[in-house]
Amino acid sequence: MLPPVQCAPRTRNAAATRDAILASACRHFARESYENVGVRDIARDAGVDPALVSRYFGSKEQLFKEALGCDSDEGGFEGIAREDMPAYLASLMLDEESECGSLETRMDWVLIMLRSASSPATAELVREALQQNLLDPLAEIIAGDGVPDDDAKIRAGTIFAIMMGGDMLSTIYGSGEPKPPEMKQLVRQRLTAVFACAMFGE
Template sequence: MTRAPKPKTPRPRNATATREAILASARRAFARAGYDGAGVREIAAGAGVTAMLVNRYFGSKEQLFAEAISAANAQPIILTAANLKSGDLAATIAEKLVEITKSGDTPLDGFLIMLHSASSKRAAELGREEIEKGHQKTMAGALAGDLAPQRAALILSIVAGFQVMRQMIGLSALADARPEDLTALLTPLFRSLIDAKAGGEPSGAATKSRRSSAGRRAATT
């Protein structure tokens, strides 16, 4: 009579690896379908776990979404410490933006997650919180003068809009343009916001132009 084989000892679950797998699956799902389109079961299947385990690790879909956004934005490409300390921040932002929006390249997860989730009120709130405490705060901290949060928000708006038009919609004037031409056009836009004087007034030619216009108006009154 042969002995029955001993039952296999269950392999201990690596909590850290499981959590990372769920988070990676969530990033892929939210980037593809947005907050409303991605389900917990789909995310669980992508990580090789059950939906119950997803809830055990993250508590709710909202919390999972918030952490997915945070993870996607944890390693910035444009607003790195080195870039923020560069000699010409405006040119650096322009160059990096053109570089990451090459035609045919896959847009960044963080951008896709926000783009595909913007129609959800709750997802938009979570996204706004992440942007305000992350990229906007970082950008504003690199700006001198008044209205730094507003100027930082405008810079981020240009970045996001450019990504949509060039990479998502594929506007031919942008998608087919030479990178150096786009960089040359974007740089002064960013510089006008980065180098603004106190009161939010841009320095240089723009200010002189306004003064000249004001003088002409005064002369005709």
């Protein structure tokens, strides 16, 4: 009789485990409100034991904060020159890949905010993430040329509203038929002009 086969345990380093949990959490929070997402669901889709979620993140709330980027020390526009911002913002809306990750990842961030913005448990966290990751850094860049702080904040909010509206249309209508290069370029030019007007226009 042959001895039983000993299956080697599945190995995964700590960083990969943490990344898998966070990626699973982002997918779930983008599709369900905070209250409807369970730690066990996140762990199952990440292929880990639920206890590891607590080990790496402490709580579901802390995991949600990391999914939103609340604990990040990096601003949303590090290294982007002020004059390049309109084109950069257009690229965030149009390009499949950017310095901020894939288009799907960026859309998930928007959807996470929308799903949980009205939740009593997470509304403040959503506002904090929005201010920290987008509105405050953008307003600071806009104010760098002598624009009053209050005006810079209004302009930053306007830009976010434009981006959010574009993302929502993309979600509703999908990518549709592939667009010819000349149309893509025209859309990019128009968006860049809109963002330039919002940032620098009188």
